[in-house]
Amino acid sequence: MAVSDDIRTIIASVIEGFDAASLGMNSPFMEAGLDSLDLATVLLEVQEKFGVEVPSDEEDQYDTLAKLTAFVEANQNA
């Protein structure tokens, strides 16, 4: 499964009723309905699943599915 699909699955599991399949690759998470607490959980689960670490002062840089996917793919086996 592609990284972006895994992240969509994580988002859907974190936010009950959220239609993650329709989340655009370039739609900012916050505009799509996630709040900062939702995003904290998503990032934590992304870190745990892929073995990466999103620094605590850099989360704003990965505010879309496209950016977060690119970060994971670049750092997954680093």
Add this chain to the structure above:
Amino acid sequence: MENNAFSIQEIGTYVPPTRVSNMDRIAAFDYPEDALRDKIGILATARKAPDMQCSDLCLNAWQDLVTKLGDRLDPQNLDLIVVVTQHPDGFGLPHTSAIVHGKLGLPKSCFAFDISLGCSGFVAALATVKGYLSATGGRRAVLFTADPYSASVSEEDKNTAMIFGDAATATLIEPGPSWKIGAFDMGTDGKTASALQRDSAGILRMNGRAVFNFCALNVPKSIDATLEKNGLTKTDIDAFLLHPGSKYIVDTICARINITPPAALPCQHYGNAISSSVPLMLADTDRRVAKTVLISGFGVGLGWASCILTS
């Protein structure tokens, strides 16, 4: 376990009557009401009177302990008092416990010291008190928690103003049948120390995501370790009393250890009272029903402390 084990005999509490409503704050903070209810889970925060200091809060909790215990509490028989705070009286020297000692007229044979810890403070101090009494042959201690964060919180900072409330507790610890203090699990991740700190202006600053990550990753492991150290499993626990940092954090931890979260935070009407949070929840717990209790405090440090109490 024997009936002369060090136990929590009674807990006196004090929550200042003044409240600041978060329902009034959310408009100014442009914060959604459903997120306030479902994620922060705190509807109002308690605020001490401006001229009250840490020792004053301790004395109010002491008065409640006296009311609950009557003649069973003899100040002349205390071997130790401890104050858990990071907001001591005055400029922090002398230690606030010495000031409380003087105000209560305790005997010279009663030692007094402070412990500088935040939300893990009550649980960690139980270990300190138990160890002190065991090492010195002492029998009886009162453990105070009083950390008036309103002295550091900016009422303009939605990350902290809607969470932290002022309160105090006074816990009598002596040999007895209930709740006996069991084995502990504690730890610190000092690399995350700056996630919850006072800045150069004396204002409390919190990195919410760093605190959340710390709690979600470490507290479930601490709960498992505490159960193992006490030879118990989750099904043996009558009540999990987890520090109410926020409803979202408590719900996340409960999901990760597969237990049902509380419908509402016990502190929803006065706020996260730092080291007083766990003893305030204990004081409202019926020990005849909750015979085996897991308590866990976590936060500033960032660190955690967990323990089992049994009847």
